Amino acid sequence: MLIDTHIHLDAAEFDPDRRQAIDAARGGGVAGFVVPAVERANFDAVRDVAAANADACFALGVHPMYVMPARMEDIDVLDQYLGQGGAVAVGEIGLDHFVPGIDHARQLDFFVAQLRLARRHGLPVILHVRRAIDPILKQLRRIGVPGGIAHAFNGSRQQADALINLGFKLGFGGTLSFSGSTRIRELAATLPLDAIVLETDAPDIPPEWARGQRNEPAHLPRYAEILAELRGVTVGEITAATGRNATEVLRWRPAQAVGA
Secondary structure, three states: OEEEOOOOOOOHHHOOOHHHHHHHHHHOOEEEEEEEOOOHHHHHHHHHHHHHOOOEEEEEOOOHHHOOOOOOHHHHHHHHHHHOOOOOEEEEEEEEOOOOOOOHHHHHHHHHHHHHHHHHHOOOEEEEEEOOHHHHHHHHHHOOOOOEEEEOOOOOHHHHHHHHHOOEEEEEOHHHHOOOOHHHHHHHHHOOHHHEEEOOOOOOOOOHHHOOOOOOHHHHHHHHHHHHHHHOOOHHHHHHHHHHHHHHHHOOOOHHHOOO
């Protein structure tokens, strides 16, 4: 089954036609959606999206690009929400050393605190990693968590192998569609298939054929086709493997897929 392991279905960009966007993806064969939070203010929103869609689940966390307006008390709120159950992961969390103006020390404080929550609650994590893979690896080795997904992976093969050895799957999506993304396409072609999951990150990171437009969950089947072509295997093999990888690392299956 095709699972979109990273999609912000609660985003305001989907307010005019959220149901249509979800149904279009389902019509193309997408069987599940993982909806991560980015800040305390949207914890309820992602939980509500999952409650309204049996084929969706949610993760809770404070994104590194949202730590500046956040308060450390938000970590206590996150702890309370995680204690209520339902979340499949702590996320989207991590470090971003690409965007200027974000205090790296503050990012690290929030990241470490959320890793500790993930360990305490026995949950995997969904990582945002941008120009900060080595610092993230350092903390993952120090604070062991039950694996997770490195969203929109954009590192080296050595870094990929290090994450895989720590129990992580690597997310690939719209960047596969750009012929100039040679390093990412090479990684997607050569990494062990049991380490790869698919994602859209919609409404962000649109593919080459939708430059400048809102990204859509309905694009996921074409990402599967591109990955199959890169690896020289069938789309069915990609669909089965990436779906299996997602359900294994998140310990979740879309409701309609149970028993399939």
